[in-house]
Amino acid sequence: MRITRVVVVCFAVMLSSASSFAAAPSPDSKTAYAQILSQIVAREDQFLTNIKSYSPLLETYIQNLKPDQELGSVPTGDQYFIGRLDMTKGVNDLAFTEDKGGWIHRIFGSFPGGSMKYAGAGFATVTPDTRGVDTSIYDYIYIRREFLGDVRCLVFDLSPKKGTGQGRFLGRIWVEDQNYNIVRFNGTYAPRPRFGYYFHFDSWRLNMGPNLWLPAYIYSEESDMKYGFPPHHLSFKAQTRLWGYNVRNGNRQDELTEVLVEPTQNVKDKSDSGHDMNPVQAVRQWHSQAEANVMERLERAGLVAPEGEVDRVLNTVVNNIEIPNKIDIQPEIHCRVLLTTPLESFSVGHTIVLSRGLLDVIPDEATLAAVLAHEMGHIMLTHGGSSESKYGFNDRMVFPDQAVFQKIQLGYPEKEEKDADAKGLELMKNSPYADKLGNAGLFLRALQQRAPVMPHLIRAHLGNGLALGNDLRMGDLMTSAPELDVKKMDQIAALPMGARIKVDPWNDKAELSKAKPVALLSAREKLMFEVTPVYPWVARVGGANPSERVATTQPTTQEPATAAPAQVPSN
Numbered sequence: 001m002r003i004t005r006v007v008v009v010c011f012a013v014m015l016s017s018a019s020s021f022a023a024a025p026s027p028d029s030k031t032a033y034a035q036i037l038s039q040i041v042a043r044e045d046q047f048l049t050n051i052k053s054y055s056p057l058l059e060t061y062i063q064n065l066k067p068d069q070e071l072g073s074v075p076t077g078d079q080y081f082i083g084r085l086d087m088t089k090g091v092n093d094l095a096f097t098e099d100k101g102g103w104i105h106r107i108f109g110s111f112p113g114g115s116m117k118y119a120g121a122g123f124a125t126v127t128p129d130t131r132g133v134d135t136s137i138y139d140y141i142y143i144r145r146e147f148l149g150d151v152r153c154l155v156f157d158l159s160p161k162k163g164t165g166q167g168r169f170l171g172r173i174w175v176e177d178q179n180y181n182i183v184r185f186n187g188t189y190a191p192r193p194r195f196g197y198y199f200h201f202d203s204w205r206l207n208m209g210p211n212l213w214l215p216a217y218i219y220s221e222e223s224d225m226k227y228g229f230p231p232h233h234l235s236f237k238a239q240t241r242l243w244g245y246n247v248r249n250g251n252r253q254d255e256l257t258e259v260l261v262e263p264t265q266n267v268k269d270k271s272d273s274g275h276d277m278n279p280v281q282a283v284r285q286w287h288s289q290a291e292a293n294v295m296e297r298l299e300r301a302g303l304v305a306p307e308g309e310v311d312r313v314l315n316t317v318v319n320n321i322e323i324p325n326k327i328d329i330q331p332e333i334h335c336r337v338l339l340t341t342p343l344e345s346f347s348v349g350h351t352i353v354l355s356r357g358l359l360d361v362i363p364d365e366a367t368l369a370a371v372l373a374h375e376m377g378h379i380m381l382t383h384g385g386s387s388e389s390k391y392g393f394n395d396r397m398v399f400p401d402q403a404v405f406q407k408i409q410l411g412y413p414e415k416e417e418k419d420a421d422a423k424g425l426e427l428m429k430n431s432p433y434a435d436k437l438g439n440a441g442l443f444l445r446a447l448q449q450r451a452p453v454m455p456h457l458i459r460a461h462l463g464n465g466l467a468l469g470n471d472l473r474m475g476d477l478m479t480s481a482p483e484l485d486v487k488k489m490d491q492i493a494a495l496p497m498g499a500r501i502k503v504d505p506w507n508d509k510a511e512l513s514k515a516k517p518v519a520l521l522s523a524r525e526k527l528m529f530e531v532t533p534v535y536p537w538v539a540r541v542g543g544a545n546p547s548e549r550v551a552t553t554q555p556t557t558q559e560p561a562t563a564a565p566a567q568v569p570s571n
Helices: 004-022 030-053 103-108 252-257 279-301 309-322 358-363 365-380 385-392 402-409 414-429 434-453 477-479
Strands: 057-068 073-088 092-095 138-148 151-160 168-176 182-190 198-208 210-226 232-243 332-336 347-349 351-355 501-503 510-512 534-537 552-555
Touching: 004 347, 030 182, 030 210, 057 309, 073 434, 073 552, 092 402, 138 168, 182 252, 198 534, 210 534, 279 385, 309 351, 309 510, 347 365, 351 358, 351 510, 358 501, 365 414, 365 434, 385 477, 385 501, 414 434, 414 477
Parallel strands: 332 351
Antiparallel strands: 057 073, 057 232, 073 092, 138 151, 151 168, 168 182, 182 198, 198 210, 210 232, 347 351, 501 510, 534 552
């Protein structure tokens, strides 16, 4: 009986879905079909023109995999790239790293058989074909209608016509049914060149303005690619993110058009000598100026999110630590979000910065508090004064975005890191998180286990990494943690990449994911620190100002409900 009910319910859902599609325009006649294809081709040609006027940040994180009897597969190595996408002359990048020779060559240089060279598009598959998707090149086969999020799409399979050359798209496209923009495409390139290889990818675009669809996420995966002689086997998962489309326009210029009226009453004479600063105040003000310069430059480069919801959550956790420890620091400590994947935290002045990747994998509030307590230790011990002081000079902020990781360095000496550890542990023991120190220790145990094969994930670009040689930051917390058991279903030591934070690719706003928790079926779904596909919730933008709306993303895996933190909203 139970099986019968399930079949009936599923069949009812299918009928309901079918009826919702029935009202949509159908590419049934040859004339209508030809017109639709013509509009798809024209829209993609327009996209190829439009994308050249943008240079978003482009970040790719790759994990090599090997089979594992218990977990299915586990990472064995990783690579990382961040730069700007430049489509003015094909698919190029402006790398933020010092490595030479192009990021595509650099990423694969350390793989077995690393002498192999890769197609120029690499992981930046932002279009099915940089030469267009004309019907003279591709055969279109209509499959069905399908919703992606709130957007109804027409689904087509594309295959290149014979004799149209190498590097042509082979796969499926989803086209929104109002203006016929490509929203998603999934597949590979064909035919394969004799001495080259193409990867499989799933590429998504989001609506960022009226009839403006731009690339946001690309997931790539190969389960067992064979290459070279003798043959090598390569398995990997990779996630590419694009953001910062509007970062160079920003909203600061709006201030120039605002009419500001000075009050006519209660005007005070600011020349009174009583407002002069004493030497200690002057030093503090200089450091505040350096802090403001650094944060403004990072935000202008698109690396730090504008102040928003996530900052307020982090500030609440800081406040939870400050109150029982009777800390009163002026100006107040506040937090910001670095939009990159590597697990990184640092402080500059009285600002604590945590990376999106770190916030993604942190399993609970107590672990988050431990990371923040360490950075609070640096602030309370007035570390970094001499190294940060130089950024008070504004000319030090004049450099191209690609040089940001070389020009801004906010790391601390090893002794100061250890002192901050001790201070942070002291703060944690006198906080509401004192009885949950084992949670943070368990996270560190998981990180310690995976760190040797994920050096790029734990490599800091602006501050200190979570590891100092073989020592982990706040490593003493591991003494109170249980043994790590990856097979234990109710032990959530760390989350997958992309589990908590969503970023609007247009305006860089960061928000907590609203995705619902799911119960895990096996230990293979725990995916600690691992790359997963990302499914955006596709929706059309309303209004004329796309910078005022926030896009949403929906990861494929989340922690079970029992692992939700007390005050930090769970995914």
